[in-house]
Amino acid sequence: MAQPSPKSPATEVYRYERKYHALGLDLSAVEALLRVHPAAFRRAYPPRWINNLYFDSPTLADYCAHVNGMANRRKVRVRWYGALDPDGAGRLPRPVLELKTRRGTVGTKPSFPLRPTTVEELLARGGALGAAVDSDVPLDVRELLARSVPALFNRYHRRYLLSADERFRLTIDTDLEFTAARPLGPRRHHRARGLIVLELKYAAADDPDAGLVASRFPFRLDKLSKYVHGIQAVTGIGE
Secondary structure, eight states: OOOOOOTTTTTOEEEEEEEETTTTTOOHHHHHHTTTOOOOEEEEEEEEEEEEEEEEEETTTHHHHHHHOOSSEEEEEEEEEEESSSSSSSEEESSSEEEEEETTTTOOOOEEOSSSEEEHHHHHHHHHHHHHHHHOHHHHHHHHHHOOOEEEEEEEEEEEEEOTSSSEEEEEEEEEEEESSSSSSSSSSEEEHHHTTEEEEEEEHHHHHHHHHHHTTOEEEEEOOHHHHHHHHHHTTTO
């Protein structure tokens, strides 16, 4: 099945995301619990690997905005799907630049397809900016990239579910790995063994009914940010 097409800023709408941590459960137990959920979740897309290269200021301003609880914050990343190195030569045929923005309790994620590039180019100084310029990414987003440097790579395996009424999306992320994109601290790589993250996503108009759906989850509501978790894991911050 083809991957969902990136959305332009003009069509992007703000939505809610609720994150859950499946403490003490393995994947088979999580899936068994979801099979009897009243929302009748079913598979929406085939499972796949997701790869993200996050960009931040040299002083990790976006990370700091998140941990300091700022209502308005953002994360900048380049995402691609499937194998970490799709063709064995580091080339990425269909990368997408995403600007994940949070405004209070809702968020949006404008996406911009990039020309084919390589992991090495994205990690090089000005490489992501060059790809954005060549791909006609809007000027304000290019200016943001010009002030940013690669900070963190992460990947995970994602399963996609959709409620029977198609108003609520649920993703299940497993096998999370994090690698520092530049020297940040005492560690270079971290594998989050046993961590299962679920995200319930829905439009703002459906928020009145979301509580009923969420109330049937036997999982802990969590504000876990994969970017924040990864930065802390590779730097040792917060230990």
